[in-house]
Amino acid sequence: MWLIISLNIEKHKKMKQLTRAEEEIMQNLWSLSEASVKEIIELFPEPKPAYNTVSTIIRILETKEFVDHKKKGKGYIYFPLIAKEKYSSQSAQKLVEGYFQGSFKSMVSYFTKNNDISVSDLEAILKELNSKK
Numbered sequence: 001m002w003l004i005i006s007l008n009i010e011k012h013k014k015m016k017q018l019t020r021a022e023e024e025i026m027q028n029l030w031s032l033s034e035a036s037v038k039e040i041i042e043l044f045p046e047p048k049p050a051y052n053t054v055s056t057i058i059r060i061l062e063t064k065e066f067v068d069h070k071k072k073g074k075g076y077i078y079f080p081l082i083a084k085e086k087y088s089s090q091s092a093q094k095l096v097e098g099y100f101q102g103s104f105k106s107m108v109s110y111f112t113k114n115n116d117i118s119v120s121d122l123e124a125i126l127k128e129l130n131s132k133k
Contacts, residue, residue, distance in 0.1 A: 016064045034079040
């Protein structure tokens with residue numbers, strides 16, 4: 001019984017949000033699947049962030065349970081613990097809830113009124129929605 005309660009609590013625990021810098025590092029790590037700090041830095045455009053900065057942010061990501069590592073030689077290889085799709089889904093949901101009162105329709109309406117979404121994009125969205133029925 002205790003195991004079931006623990007699993008349900010864990011299942012509903014909210015995922016922590018990431019800062020912009022943390023998200024940039026996660027984007028690089030998601031694209032690489034696993035990498036050293038040096039390999040993560042290589043994906044950044046110029047000017048590249050300092051090694052110590054990226055290393056510190058990776059340790060923060062480990063604390064937030066987004067990243068883990070394995071030993072390789074004298075260094076570490078880091079890998080994501082959270083799938084990009086899972087984080088993206090929760091971030092999108094948070095956006096809709098926080099700025100559009102939980103209404104996807106309100107969000108689409110906002111972007112349509114501000115010309116941030118084209119007719120062809122709307123048609124593609126409708127096609128995608130209709131294919132899921």
